[in-house]
Amino acid sequence: MDGIHxxxxxxxxxxxxxxxxxxxxxxxWERRMFGLMMAAFAxxxxxxDEFRHAIECMAPAEYLTTSYYEHxxxxxxxxxxxxxxxxxxxxxxSWSKAAEGLA
Amino acid sequence: MLVLPADKVISTFTASGxxxxxxxxxxxxxxxxxxxxxxxxxxGHTRLPRYLRGKRGVIHMDHGVFGLPDSKAHGQGExxxxxxxxxxxxxxxxxxxxxxxxDSVHVDMWDDYLEPV
Numbered sequence: 001m002d003g004i005h006x007x008x009x010x011x012x013x014x015x016x017x018x019x020x021x022x023x024x025x026x027x028x029w030e031r032r033m034f035g036l037m038m039a040a041f042a043x044x045x046x047x048x049d050e051f052r053h054a055i056e057c058m059a060p061a062e063y064l065t066t067s068y069y070e071h072x073x074x075x076x077x078x079x080x081x082x083x084x085x086x087x088x089x090x091x092x093x094s095w096s097k098a099a100e101g102l103a
Numbered sequence: 104m105l106v107l108p109a110d111k112v113i114s115t116f117t118a119s120g121x122x123x124x125x126x127x128x129x130x131x132x133x134x135x136x137x138x139x140x141x142x143x144x145x146x147g148h149t150r151l152p153r154y155l156r157g158k159r160g161v162i163h164m165d166h167g168v169f170g171l172p173d174s175k176a177h178g179q180g181e182x183x184x185x186x187x188x189x190x191x192x193x194x195x196x197x198x199x200x201x202x203x204x205x206d207s208v209h210v211d212m213w214d215d216y217l218e219p220v
Contacts, residue, residue: 001145001146001147001148001149002144002146002153006152006153008152008153008154009152009153009154009196009197038116039107039112042107042111042115042116043105043106043107044105045105047175047176048172049148049172049175049176050175050176050177050178052148052172052176053147053148053176053177056148
């Protein structure tokens with residue numbers, strides 16, 4: 001699809017500036033996100049192409065203002081909804097629980 | 104729901120990760136062939152970057168047979184076909200005035216993305 005993810009050849013994003021001694025994860029939640037995705041992927045419920053397409057379908061402004069592992073979270077939520085493994089109500093309940101945890 | 108048991112985690116993630124399929128499906132192209140990339144504005148998934156549409160390149164190597172992501176992303180089956188590494192001259196992609204002559208870009212491309220020149 002002609003989505004915002006297809007950035008090759010575009011200008012205006014600034015220079016690529018690799019971190020020195022880049023850590024594998026920048027926060028503990030990223031480590032958990034990695035484990036969650038890998039465990040879900042290993043079940044074979046979805047394939048890598050479905051995973052990538054769910055990221056491409058993010059709203060363009062949201063895609064550009066969220067991080068790599070936030071893209072993974074969005075995709076995992078979407079494919080699990082699409083495959084019927086979780087319900088919209090379960091997902092919204094987990095969001096509100098997470099919000100309470102932050103309050 | 105399927106689960107990944109704790110005692111299978113290490114073996115699962117240290118196993119070979121290639122999605123290459125053993126198949127005698129014929130390749131449409133061979134190394135050295137000139138190709139042109141199809142122009143297609145599918146609203147579904149593809150591994151074909153927009154900046155390559157309509158560009159000419161040369162088959163660099165044949166990776167073997169793989170499923171087509173454009174199909175697999177939408178539950179439409181594997182549609183097995185060859186995947187090639189294709190070389191594009193930087194000038195072909197960005198314009199000769201904006202590229203160094205010695206530079207090139209290599210991209211992995213499925214048979215369905217390519218036409219003979």
